[in-house]
Amino acid sequence: MGAFVTTCALPPLVLILTYFASIGKITLNLSDIYRHCFSHDLEVFLKCFMGLGAWFVFQVLCERLLPYELVSGAVLPGTKSSRLHYRINGHLAFWVTLSFLVCFPYLDQEGKLQFTTAPLYLLYDYYGDLALAAIVWCTLLSIYLYLNSFRRTDKILAEGGNSGNHAYDFFMGRELNPRPTILENFDWKEFCELRPGLIGWVVLNLSFALVQKSKLGYVSGSMIVLNLFQGLYVWDALYQEKAILTTMDITTDGFGFMLVFGDMAWVPFTYSLQARYLVDYDPALNSLQLMVIVLVNFLGYRIFRGANSQKDLFRKDPSSEEVKHLSYLKTKRGTRLLTSGYWGLARKINYTGDWIMGLSWCLLCGFESIVPYFYAIYFCILLIHRSERDDHMCHVKYGDDWMEYKKIVPYRFIPGVI
Numbered sequence: 001m002g003a004f005v006t007t008c009a010l011p012p013l014v015l016i017l018t019y020f021a022s023i024g025k026i027t028l029n030l031s032d033i034y035r036h037c038f039s040h041d042l043e044v045f046l047k048c049f050m051g052l053g054a055w056f057v058f059q060v061l062c063e064r065l066l067p068y069e070l071v072s073g074a075v076l077p078g079t080k081s082s083r084l085h086y087r088i089n090g091h092l093a094f095w096v097t098l099s100f101l102v103c104f105p106y107l108d109q110e111g112k113l114q115f116t117t118a119p120l121y122l123l124y125d126y127y128g129d130l131a132l133a134a135i136v137w138c139t140l141l142s143i144y145l146y147l148n149s150f151r152r153t154d155k156i157l158a159e160g161g162n163s164g165n166h167a168y169d170f171f172m173g174r175e176l177n178p179r180p181t182i183l184e185n186f187d188w189k190e191f192c193e194l195r196p197g198l199i200g201w202v203v204l205n206l207s208f209a210l211v212q213k214s215k216l217g218y219v220s221g222s223m224i225v226l227n228l229f230q231g232l233y234v235w236d237a238l239y240q241e242k243a244i245l246t247t248m249d250i251t252t253d254g255f256g257f258m259l260v261f262g263d264m265a266w267v268p269f270t271y272s273l274q275a276r277y278l279v280d281y282d283p284a285l286n287s288l289q290l291m292v293i294v295l296v297n298f299l300g301y302r303i304f305r306g307a308n309s310q311k312d313l314f315r316k317d318p319s320s321e322e323v324k325h326l327s328y329l330k331t332k333r334g335t336r337l338l339t340s341g342y343w344g345l346a347r348k349i350n351y352t353g354d355w356i357m358g359l360s361w362c363l364l365c366g367f368e369s370i371v372p373y374f375y376a377i378y379f380c381i382l383l384i385h386r387s388e389r390d391d392h393m394c395h396v397k398y399g400d401d402w403m404e405y406k407k408i409v410p411y412r413f414i415p416g417v418i
């Protein structure tokens, strides 16, 4: 029931949030909400839908045509050593995409090659329509992936998405690593996690900065810093692309509506709310306020990146200089759990850093409206829920060792507090 309700509730929520960001406040006027969110022009919708299709194809072409490193993923469940391979070139795709959009090529009336940023302005004009198109696109892809998961019996199914209940399995994702047979090493889940939605978020932000400039005559401090922070967050994810191969999303979760929608509708259209808000409701923060927010962001980034990199490095090469001094618990499963460094402070200290960064993005929008704070509120709920899921899975994986580890590192998010 929860999965079904969430599947039905998330799409309208995205549309409503994009509307709230455009009016800068929450309204309970249902007829206004209905008019703005649900009465779309069919022709505009179809153009947006095709535009998103072109965006997706462009990202696939980047993945196919750009130089790549072939990397092995984690050991597949139910096998001893079998692993899938992934083409890692998301970082290059990020820069190629941005260069292409900032210098969009076209032929002028005299047939001369010119470059323009004009397509970026369209993203602002059709923000709501694009969000609707993304929702339909994600729903169709989820249906395809779900039906396709029944096609052969040799597919690896995700433990959490194989209950036999259609609504639940559709949401959680039935197949663990869906891959089309025609594209060698193309992994739907890894591709969608990092490229169309995450890069799309940066592109939407850029569009909002350009529109703010054309409206105000300048780009505000908040808008510049927000674009840099969120750009850094996405750049970091793509730069560290290999690290995603050991995350819960890739190793454990099926690729169903939850991830498809999360990656390609929720992330670009709700994570960009702050930039959309700033176009029309910039709080004109002074330099001191901006500096404090920059420090908050870097504190978060340092914890987030420091913790994730420390664990990643420790897992790859525990004897390396940076991590060889760290204490750990050797588990019966064979792996080691860090008990000092970042991971000795709290069991989910990486989530804490991530959340602090998210909070700094909200602070850039001032305190006039709660709408830009949606991210911090939602992300807090997501991280608490995710930490519980991970705790449960680690308990299953490690048994008593996990209990022992929890005794050594008793705090979950904030050392000494919680």
Ligand code: NDP
Binding pocket: 246, 247, 248, 249, 304, 308, 311, 335, 336, 337, 338, 339, 343, 347, 348, 350, 351, 354, 386, 390, 393, 394, 397
């Ligand atoms: P983690 O990177 O925290 O990975 C959890 C796994 O790490 C555990 O299952 C366990 O797996 C291993 N582990 C746990 N404790 C230790 C330890 N002490 N020492 C060594 N290994 C340990 O979780 P996620 O994959 O959920 O998150 C990765 C990052 O992505 C986080 O920083 C998170 O904030 C971010 N994120 C961002 C989202 C967004 O929307 N912006 C959404 C989700 C996540 P094992 O032992 O089997 O290796």
